[in-house]
Amino acid sequence: MSSTKTPSTKRGKLVNLRNFPGFTSTSWFVMFFLYIPLVYVVIYSFNSSRIGSIWKSFSVKWYGKVIENTDIQRALKNSLQVGFAATILSTVLAVMAALGLLRMQRAGKAVAMALIGAPLIIAEIVLAVGTLGLFIAVGVPLGKVGLIVAHTAFCIPFALLPIRARLSQLDMAPFEAASDLGANERQILRRITLPLLSPAIIAGALLAFAISIDDFITSFFVAGPGSTTLPVYIFGMIRSTVTPEVNAISTLLLLFSGGVLLGSYLIQRKRR
Amino acid sequence: MSEKFLEIRNITKVFQTPEGGEVRALDDVTLDIAAGEFFILLGPSGCGKTTLLRSIAGLEYPDSGEIVLQGQRIDDKPPYDRPVNTVFQSYALFPHMTVAGNIAFGLEMENVDKAHVATRVSEALAQVRLEGYENRMPSQLSGGQQQRVALARALAKKPKVLLLDEPLSALDLKLRRGMQVELKRLQRETGITFVFVTHDQEEAMSMGDRIAVFSEGKIVQLDTPVEVYRRPVNAYVADFIGETNLIKGTVASGGIALPGGNILPTDQLAADSVIPASGPVTVAIRPEDLVLATNGMISGTVRDVIFTGDSVRVYVTVGDVEIIASLASYGTEIPAQGSQVTLNPENRAARTVAS
Numbered sequence: 001m002s003s004t005k006t007p008s009t010k011r012g013k014l015v016n017l018r019n020f021p022g023f024t025s026t027s028w029f030v031m032f033f034l035y036i037p038l039v040y041v042v043i044y045s046f047n048s049s050r051i052g053s054i055w056k057s058f059s060v061k062w063y064g065k066v067i068e069n070t071d072i073q074r075a076l077k078n079s080l081q082v083g084f085a086a087t088i089l090s091t092v093l094a095v096m097a098a099l100g101l102l103r104m105q106r107a108g109k110a111v112a113m114a115l116i117g118a119p120l121i122i123a124e125i126v127l128a129v130g131t132l133g134l135f136i137a138v139g140v141p142l143g144k145v146g147l148i149v150a151h152t153a154f155c156i157p158f159a160l161l162p163i164r165a166r167l168s169q170l171d172m173a174p175f176e177a178a179s180d181l182g183a184n185e186r187q188i189l190r191r192i193t194l195p196l197l198s199p200a201i202i203a204g205a206l207l208a209f210a211i212s213i214d215d216f217i218t219s220f221f222v223a224g225p226g227s228t229t230l231p232v233y234i235f236g237m238i239r240s241t242v243t244p245e246v247n248a249i250s251t252l253l254l255l256f257s258g259g260v261l262l263g264s265y266l267i268q269r270k271r272r
Numbered sequence: 273m274s275e276k277f278l279e280i281r282n283i284t285k286v287f288q289t290p291e292g293g294e295v296r297a298l299d300d301v302t303l304d305i306a307a308g309e310f311f312i313l314l315g316p317s318g319c320g321k322t323t324l325l326r327s328i329a330g331l332e333y334p335d336s337g338e339i340v341l342q343g344q345r346i347d348d349k350p351p352y353d354r355p356v357n358t359v360f361q362s363y364a365l366f367p368h369m370t371v372a373g374n375i376a377f378g379l380e381m382e383n384v385d386k387a388h389v390a391t392r393v394s395e396a397l398a399q400v401r402l403e404g405y406e407n408r409m410p411s412q413l414s415g416g417q418q419q420r421v422a423l424a425r426a427l428a429k430k431p432k433v434l435l436l437d438e439p440l441s442a443l444d445l446k447l448r449r450g451m452q453v454e455l456k457r458l459q460r461e462t463g464i465t466f467v468f469v470t471h472d473q474e475e476a477m478s479m480g481d482r483i484a485v486f487s488e489g490k491i492v493q494l495d496t497p498v499e500v501y502r503r504p505v506n507a508y509v510a511d512f513i514g515e516t517n518l519i520k521g522t523v524a525s526g527g528i529a530l531p532g533g534n535i536l537p538t539d540q541l542a543a544d545s546v547i548p549a550s551g552p553v554t555v556a557i558r559p560e561d562l563v564l565a566t567n568g569m570i571s572g573t574v575r576d577v578i579f580t581g582d583s584v585r586v587y588v589t590v591g592d593v594e595i596i597a598s599l600a601s602y603g604t605e606i607p608a609q610g611s612q613v614t615l616n617p618e619n620r621a622a623r624t625v626a627s
Contacts, residue, residue, distance in 0.1 A: 173364035176331050179351045180358045181378035181429065191377070195368045 038254060045247035062248035072249060075233035082144060082219075082229060083212040086151035087159075091205040093152070094159035095197070098167055099189075113164075120157050127154065128221040135222060143224035150222050151212045158211050159204035166200035199267055206264040210257055276340070277307040277465065278328070278433055283337035283347075285323050297323040298334065299489035305433075305467060310459050313469045314476040315486030316512070321469045324486075325435050328467065329358045341432060352381070356433040357426035361441060363418045365410040371397070371421050372406035378429045396428035399458060416447050423455075427462065436468045440475065452479055473513045477501065485509050503544070506626040510556040517557045517595045518625070523550045528624070530555070531591025534570045542623040554627045559585070559598035561621035564607065568614030570595065574607045588613060 048059030066072055097116060101109055119127060131150045140146050178188045216231040223232055237246050285298040297320045305311045313321035326332035328339055330351030339347035346354050366374050375393045397403050400420040410418055419439060426434055440448045456479055459466045470476050476483050477497040484494045493505045504510035507518050521528040527537040536555065538547060547553065572590035584599045584606055597615055607613050
């Protein structure tokens, strides 16, 4: 036994990438690089000093400032209104697109998927410039309406991702069975398709919402006076003076994004 | 009852392969199925039997031909508008609904009132012996139980025709045997016409009133199990249904010359065998129709003997071919390997078949 065991473990070591020297330390470095700015923001949001880079003592006074700041409140309200509207619209459109794609022929489907997915990699600044130019040319009012339209557009590919993934995994037999049992297209959609897709639809909606709340570039271009969103407001704050208030509001945003991520994970896991 | 019930008229269905070729899944198929019949569509995979079933269900639209149920054309109707229901090979239960929800679904689509739905759901569950499983989810059931739910779901609709697409293929042998008996019972009790697709010839013979044997989109033979087994129309059917020795020979004076210099006299063949005046001919003999004899008609050398309990299978080399004889376990002297034996076909069960 022992004579056969030795070579087999040796071979196992050769193909095992985890044993490649330096992998563990590289991973740790990447993690450090990714998360240290976040850790910095969170820690310094509790700094009582007025100057961002010098630690004085623990304090939650900047959170108080954030809560009292009516400009922040207004910006948050704008962000939430735009976020909710864009989430609902983009998710509905994404569901329709996903179902529409199912019926398309192979070639058309590939082209349509590429076109819908392209905004995920196209530089957002280009889309933002284009959106602004178009809005002015067509006469879409800048401000909340413009924001909702623009956010809906760039949220669709994100909302579509989990829905498409789920749809491609679904067994088609229950749909045939429903039709066989007397359900027409509308009844199949309501009783079978939407319930089976619901975890993916919720995940897509959460993703769209997170993307919308987080958006800066497009919002910066199309937000008119009085419809400043939170990220645009934070950018304005940094330009004047960097106070730990920015750290506090950023920490709150981080907490929110974390909540969305956790929620989406829990929903996906529960349905599986 | 002699009036026509389900008529399949000249159905053709051609599929395009991704490579640009064509597959004729159904090639001008015509057949009549009687009311209350347990009808089997039998054949190897890709022979068109499932395409025909799906065409009756409306899940596939034939390129040409008609499907008529009780005098009414149904082939142009959508699946939800046909009084037929299907038990799918994969069961196709709705994973997000309970057992009761699954069975009620089809009734809700007919707008059956709520109280009535509940009664019909319990009736259907009783029919498949799954009382008390109403609130389970499909994922909590075994394969056999899921199979029963799929059956109950289709039966609850009280269809005129129940279509079954290899429903037992995923079950193990013991469960399959049990379900075969139960399906026969259900069919008798409900009086519903069953159209059952299978590639398992044993299943087909044990359940069907009639069997349509398919090959490459065509019906090769349509008859009762006994007739299909005893009088196969050609070598394909003889070989597919049960086990058969297909021996190539030539017509000689007074009989058929078989390999190894053996002559099988014409008067030993089935009376309705078609024997050409001369030339090559194929003889089909079932292993169980052969017996050991002293001075028999077919002589050869025993290559192997396998004792299976209920029978003794003897592999005999005759000339350049091998013939299998299945002998009764008791009352037979088991021949030794390498010994010379002679075999006789019994009861004129040997026959010539078209190749």
